[in-house]
Amino acid sequence: MSVEYKNIVPWGRSFQEYIDMFNLSDEDLDRSILGCGDGPASFNCEMTQEGKTVVSVDPVYNFDRDIIEKRIDETYTEVLEQTRANQDKFVWESIPSVEELGKIRMESMKLFLDDFEAGKLHGRYIAGELPELPFIDDSFDLVLVSHLLFLYSEQLSLDFHLQAMDELLRVAREVRVFPLLDLNSRRSLYVDEVVDYLSEKGYSVREEKVDYEFQKGGNRMLRITRV
Numbered sequence: 726m727s728v729e730y731k732n733i734v735p736w737g738r739s740f741q742e743y744i745d746m747f748n749l750s751d752e753d754l755d756r757s758i759l760g761c762g763d764g765p766a767s768f769n770c771e772m773t774q775e776g777k778t779v780v781s782v783d784p785v786y787n788f789d790r791d792i793i794e795k796r797i798d799e800t801y802t803e804v805l806e807q808t809r810a811n812q813d814k815f816v817w818e819s820i821p822s823v824e825e826l827g828k829i830r831m832e833s834m835k836l837f838l839d840d841f842e843a844g845k846l847h848g849r850y851i852a853g854e855l856p857e858l859p860f861i862d863d864s865f866d867l868v869l870v871s872h873l874l875f876l877y878s879e880q881l882s883l884d885f886h887l888q889a890m891d892e893l894l895r896v897a898r899e900v901r902v903f904p905l906l907d908l909n910s911r912r913s914l915y916v917d918e919v920v921d922y923l924s925e926k927g928y929s930v931r932e933e934k935v936d937y938e939f940q941k942g943g944n945r946m947l948r949i950t951r952v
Contacts, residue, residue, distance in 0.1 A: 734800045735764045737834040740771035745937035746903040756866040762873035767833040770840035786852040814910040856888035865897040875913035903946040910940045
C-alpha cells in the first residue's frame with residue numbers, strides 16, 4: 726500500500742529529532758536559525774526554553790491556535806491509519822509502535838500549541854511559505870527544512886523545489902533539508918536534479934548521513950552552502 730496525502734499535513738517533531746535529523750551541533754544552536762515549514766513542531770518552543778533563538782515560518786501560522794488544533798485533530802487519525810497500513814516502510818526502534826508514534830507526536834504538538842500565541846506575539850512564529858519568504862536577504866545563518874521538500878514530491882513540482890532552494894539560499898548562507906525520501910520511502914526523483922542545479926550555480930552541495938532513521942533509508946540530509 727502507498728502513503729497518500731492530498732495536502733501537506735500538520736505533524737510536529739521534537740527538539741531532539743531536529744538535532745538528530747540535521748546533525749545540529751552546540752555551535753549550530755547558537756546561530757541565527759530559520760525553521761521553514763515547521764508547522765506544529767516543538768523545536769521553536771524547546772529552543773526558547775533552552776535560551777536559544779529560532780524563527781519558524783509556515784502558512785499555518787496565519788490561523789489562530791484553536792483552528793490549528795482543530796486541523797491537527799482532523800489529520801491525526803488519518804496519519805496514524807496511513808502509517809499503520811504502511812508499517813513496513815518504517816524503522817520501529819526508537820519509536821516502537823504506531824501508538825507510541827502518536828503519543829510522541831501529540832506531546833510535541835501540544836508544546837507547540839501552548840507556546841504558539843506568545844511565540845507569534847514575539848515574532849518567533851511568522852506566517853509565510855515557499856517559494857517567497859517574508860524576509861530580507863541574509864536574514865539568517867542557517868535554514869532547516871524538515872519533512873517538506875522532497876517528501877511531498879507528488880504535491881510539489883520540480884520547478885517549485887528549484888524556486889524554493891533559490892529563495893532559501895537568498896535568506897541564509899546555509900540550508901539543510903531532511904529527508905531526501907518521498908512519502909513512500911523512495912529517494913525523491915528531484916534530489917539529483919536539485920543537486921545538479923545548485924552545483925551549476927556554484928553552491929557547495931553534499932549529502933550527509935545523520936543519526937536519525939524512521940522512514941527506512943531516511944537517514945540522509947542535504948546540506949547546501951554559499952561559497
